Amino acid sequence: MEVVGGEVDYTFVIQKTLVLLVCVGLAWKMIVYMCNLLKIEKEPLRVLVTGAAGNIGYAIAPMIARGMMLGPDQPMILHLLDIEPASKSLEAVKMELQDSAFPLLQGVVATTNVNEACQGVNIAVMIGGYARKEGMERRDVMSKNAVIYKAQASALERYASDDCKVLIVANPANTNALILKEFAPSIPEENITCLTRLDHNRAQARLAEKLGVPVSSVKKVIVWGNHSSTQYPDTSHATVSTKTGDQPVKELLVGDQKWLKNEFITEVQQRGAAIIRARKQSSALSAASAACDHIHDWFLGAPKGSWVSMGVCSDGSYGIPPGLVYSFPVICEKGSWKIVQGLSIDELSREKMDDSARELAEEKALAYSCLNI
Numbered sequence: 001m002e003v004v005g006g007e008v009d010y011t012f013v014i015q016k017t018l019v020l021l022v023c024v025g026l027a028w029k030m031i032v033y034m035c036n037l038l039k040i041e042k043e044p045l046r047v048l049v050t051g052a053a054g055n056i057g058y059a060i061a062p063m064i065a066r067g068m069m070l071g072p073d074q075p076m077i078l079h080l081l082d083i084e085p086a087s088k089s090l091e092a093v094k095m096e097l098q099d100s101a102f103p104l105l106q107g108v109v110a111t112t113n114v115n116e117a118c119q120g121v122n123i124a125v126m127i128g129g130y131a132r133k134e135g136m137e138r139r140d141v142m143s144k145n146a147v148i149y150k151a152q153a154s155a156l157e158r159y160a161s162d163d164c165k166v167l168i169v170a171n172p173a174n175t176n177a178l179i180l181k182e183f184a185p186s187i188p189e190e191n192i193t194c195l196t197r198l199d200h201n202r203a204q205a206r207l208a209e210k211l212g213v214p215v216s217s218v219k220k221v222i223v224w225g226n227h228s229s230t231q232y233p234d235t236s237h238a239t240v241s242t243k244t245g246d247q248p249v250k251e252l253l254v255g256d257q258k259w260l261k262n263e264f265i266t267e268v269q270q271r272g273a274a275i276i277r278a279r280k281q282s283s284a285l286s287a288a289s290a291a292c293d294h295i296h297d298w299f300l301g302a303p304k305g306s307w308v309s310m311g312v313c314s315d316g317s318y319g320i321p322p323g324l325v326y327s328f329p330v331i332c333e334k335g336s337w338k339i340v341q342g343l344s345i346d347e348l349s350r351e352k353m354d355d356s357a358r359e360l361a362e363e364k365a366l367a368y369s370c371l372n373i
Helices: 010-040 055-066 084-099 114-118 138-159 173-183 197-211 254-261 263-269 271-279 285-300 347-370
Strands: 045-050 076-081 105-111 123-126 165-168 192-194 222-224 232-234 239-242 245-248 308-313 325-333 336-339
Touching (some): 045 055, 055 084, 076 084, 105 114, 173 192, 173 325, 197 232, 197 263, 222 308, 232 263, 232 347, 285 308
Parallel strands (some): 045 076, 076 105, 123 165
Antiparallel strands (some): 192 308, 239 245
16 A cells, blocks of 8 residues: 555555456456357257148247347247148248348258258157047048158158157147157157147246236146147146245145046147137147247256146056156256156046047057057
């Protein structure tokens, strides 16, 4: 410290302090700049969307490009696949994505060639499939989708990245995932999932509406089973965040148990049909949003203390036959998921869970017979 004539030179002290503060400020700016630079230089992930020219594909592509699926700092290259008759629409989707100038979008591959579409992909969102038409038998629909998913599985097996994560959206989603698992054996079975997050979101939203609370305050809803009318939206363990802590939904709706066990379940199961009646088309925006939620939480992790519903390969938990692709409550952390264990299952839940498992076993047998497995 500078001392002049036995006194402290405060001018000198102030100058030194200012210089120090400027240096700290510059150092902090440099740190922030380097962090931002590192974010920009993140390797892009390749994301495949099949059925990309359809309604769901058109809805989900900009959501992915904007960062809703992989986060605000993860660049990506979109691989868009559809059938030859939809090639012009597919090209139009590519043009619109380019015209939107999404900062995270580093490229778009639009193709009708499944092998080209699967080249090096890290994430596959399988939306394309054969929709059931009036007069078609269930076996006919299953047969057509079995052939589609066998071919796409073979392409992913051969061309996708080793750590590729797969989400099946096209119905019958659970059984399509099972077929893909059968014909893409090198993809770890824990990386093959199907979408029941849409049903989970519907159940969560319906409870929030009934209780008059924000949807974000409703936690631990479960959708068990098949993505079909046998799915079981279960509120047995659901809670609502309040000022006094988390409250069980069944206690908050103690006078509405009949609604919880009947109307609520039916409303969630039949919500897709209700949208078709109102819109004359199936759910697109909500399905795209749910698919983004599914991959986002799987890839980046769900909020601590919460779980989500995912169609995953059963390991025998809760008495569900191993090998079926069945919707369970799962915890997502660091790019992986695990089934929530130790939940109590009441008599009603057991019956409905088993009903859905039986339907999935029937679908599996039908699909395998179509493929002569």
